[in-house]
Amino acid sequence: MSGDNQIRFGLLTCTNIVRKLSRAINLSPNATISAIATTSSIEEAKSFTKSNNFPPNTKIHISYESLLEDPDVDAVYFPIPTRLHVEWATRAARKGKHILLDKPVALNVSEFDQIVEACEVNGVQFMDGTQWMHNPRTYKIKEFVNDLESFGQIKSVHCCFSFAANDDFLKHDIRVKPGLDGLGALGDAGWYTIQAILLANDFKLPKTVTALPGCVLNDAGIVLSCGALFDWEDGISATMYCSFLANLTMEITAIGTKGTLRVHDFVIPYRETETAFTTSGRGCVSEHKVMTELPQEACMVIEFARLVGEIKNRGAKPDGFWLSISRKTQLIVDETEASLPLNRKF
Template sequence: MAETPIRFGILGCASISLKLTKKLSRSITLSPNSTLDAIGSNSFDEAKKFAAENGFPPSVKIYGSYEAVLDDPNVDAVYLPLPPRLHLRWAVLAAEKKKHLLLEKPVALNVDEFDQIVEACEANGVQFMDGTLWMHHPRTSKMKEFLLDTQRFGHLKTVHSFFSFAANDDFLKNDIRVKPHLDGLGALGDAGWYCIRSILWACDYELPKTVIALRGPILNEAGVILACGSSLHWEDGKTATFHCSFLSNLTMDITALGTEGTLHVRDFIIPYEEKSASFSVSCKTGFTEHVVTTDLPQEIFMVREFSRLVKNIKEGGSEPESKWLSISRKTQLVLDAVKASIERDFEPIQVWV
């Protein structure tokens, strides 16, 4: 018997979120345990055009409002790629409508907003996951195996993470990520989210004690961050740094240094090859390049895992997997601390759970 797929609705298909929406709508369609059931936009014509351009089958329902998607009883889960300033309203409403929630990052403007989303998800028993794709690539678990190998890697001492890309003039003028009324977190919320997540991932999600933003952040005329960096410090002596930018050449690196070995990965956000991803390790026994092959892009792995969790809740009576809320909240806490340090003349900010 064929598996009953999880039915997705998408909230938002405007040009400001088009690239993300196209990627995830493709993944929902290709994942074996999900199907695209409905899309909604503030404009019916816009939603209809998006469906036509992407070759959606006639069975996909087209709505001229977000509310209509959330009110559709056939929709099990929603993917929400709206601008961050809209996340609180629509994520909470989705949870209240009992729709499982795949939310783009940054999940909120600050942890206070995110806690309202958490409360709504927990009160309504819905699964939450953010859209950090690289977490779901098979390479990530292989890299983690090395970090946990005390013989080869030892104990973690420091992590350095970089994510930058040189945005064009149109992006720097018109993209939602540089508009304070749509986003407000800029490069820190976008590229910085990935860097912070990679550091926490390497540290088994142990929060740092203090965060200090690096001097010299670059802001646009509206006060939105275009480039910044930070250092993180743990009570046991571990340290980390990251740099995120819309103004520098494409770089997607993680370097994790242990007492016995080192991990290097040069394309952790999006592997250069869709079906092949590599990382290198060095230790006392030598240098090794590891290649992880897969038949699927990482976004399908994410959709498949999210749909599996939703299916377990819907058909098996399972409780939502809470680790994704916890991981997202910790990422948001560190992001908030970096932003606060910038605003407070680069003073150290303690990270409170």
């Protein structure tokens, strides 16, 4: 795709997560990096852009405000602490910048609704940065659980994402700091599990959300590990477990009246371009492989840039699907947090 039709990204901060996203943008034919904002030195930013193969004409801004004023930026990626999301995402929307926002999207749904309003008023495309949702395998998973002949009616979903963080992470990472993120494992690993459960149940919100016993908090009251039970009508239920304290596990099990689906690496596939899931039913077990030329983060960038391009070049309206599932996910995060057995302050 020609440079004139590529969506121009502005990136906030020079952090490790930006390295991964910048690689995804470089792999995406309809996107390019236009600018980066740094809170450190210009020299450090120049070194960062060079080592990560940014285009040589990438602008370096010394503040977030400056990047949002840049007319050569169409969309902004926000890998910043959750406490800053509502301020900077709403500012970006008012400047007409399209928003790719890391999860969790906010500290609560009330904050997120401010972002939603700013996006809707200013005709801005929104997407949260849940990369696995854009893996071609995810579309195949959804096809299976929606297939009444092979899967039947959904009855139960069980989802887990955990990893055993080291001591440095548990003491210093922003995800365990009340002044930065505040939602801990629930907002991080829990976001993935909740969105997976919603996807399996066609994004229908549960009637009840109940935190399970055994929640672990750090001294600041941040969730390090927790689980929850969700209930829908017609006897449908789901459980999720998220943790910074348990062995790496990324599992989905969805059980229907006729079939069962299992995924063992749903968040970060073991292989970038070859993924798999298993299904069972009628006495048969089948493994399904899904091939893709690009990693899932590049698939996410391509879809986001496509939607932005429809708005920029054809006058289309923003696609509200991604806003809606982010809001539903945030709402369940809120309800899970509210039902935790211990009062939390942050």
